[in-house]
Amino acid sequence: NAGVTQTPKFRILKIGQSMTLQCTQDMNHNYMYWYRQDPGMGLKLIYYSVGAGITDKGEVPNGYNVSRSTTEDFPLRLELAAPSQTSVYFCASRGGVTYEQYFGPGTRLTVT
Amino acid sequence: GENVEQHPSTLSVQEGDSAVIKCTYSDSASNYFPWYKQELGKRPQLIIDIRSNVGEKKDQRIAVTLNKTAKHFSLHITETQPEDSAVYFCAANSPWEHGNKLVFGAGTILRVKS
Numbered sequence: 001n002a003g004v005t006q007t008p009k010f011r012i013l014k015i016g017q018s019m020t021l022q023c024t025q026d027m028n029h030n031y032m033y034w035y036r037q038d039p040g041m042g043l044k045l046i047y048y049s050v051g052a053g054i055t056d057k058g059e060v061p062n063g064y065n066v067s068r069s070t071t072e073d074f075p076l077r078l079e080l081a082a083p084s085q086t087s088v089y090f091c092a093s094r095g096g097v098t099y100e101q102y103f104g105p106g107t108r109l110t111v112t
Numbered sequence: 113g114e115n116v117e118q119h120p121s122t123l124s125v126q127e128g129d130s131a132v133i134k135c136t137y138s139d140s141a142s143n144y145f146p147w148y149k150q151e152l153g154k155r156p157q158l159i160i161d162i163r164s165n166v167g168e169k170k171d172q173r174i175a176v177t178l179n180k181t182a183k184h185f186s187l188h189i190t191e192t193q194p195e196d197s198a199v200y201f202c203a204a205n206s207p208w209e210h211g212n213k214l215v216f217g218a219g220t221i222l223r224v225k226s
Contacts, residue, residue, distance in 0.1 A: 040219075042217060043201065045213060045214075048213060090155060099144040099205060099212065099214075100158055100161065103155040105155050
């Protein structure tokens with residue numbers, strides 16, 4: 001049981017490039033979330049999903065897109081990367097019975 | 113929507129002393145209040161949580177208290193140790209919103225001096 005896994009661990013992008021951050025969980029959780037954490041700051045919700053095929057915007061969705069074709073996977077797509085998207089990105093999941101969210105190890109993204 | 117404020121932003125204590133971090137929330141419908149610990153370069157890890165039907169919960173050296181009337185909750189760490197040094201985040205849920213999202217406070221940097 002690996003929990004929540006994220007790839008890559010680190011990535012450097014040039015302005016205007018695109019990339020997909022991968023997130024997978026093996027706990028059969030319906031709820032999945034993407035957060036960003038800027039240096040010295042708290043966690044801001046980007047997008048979330050309550051089940052396969054259902055996604056919705058969080059607090060800071062601009063510049064990002066998501067999809068949820070399976071229960072296990074919740075990729076985050078960055079189009080036209082900007083320096084303001086330099087951050088650490090965390091994926092999280094939770095089951096339907098408890099409220100506890102389980103976090104992945106994070107992806108550190110730098111846009112230059 | 114829910115708003116969570118957390119104080120203080122930094123806290124320095126001597127090893128063995130107690131540490132208290134406080135959070136206030138705005139949505140009276142919130143019913144779940146977790147605390148996460150994040151060590152440098154690591155993921156947030158849940159250390160304790162409390163539901164709105166109890167006023168206090170304890171787990172060894174850590175405890176959380178909840179005052180629903182005043183809409184605030186606090187983390188108490190007793191007999192602090194150097195390994196308690198980390199960033200601590202409180203959060204509150206938005207139960208009426210689709211996805212039962214968590215809203216996080218800005219975090220408290222706790223430094224335990226030995």
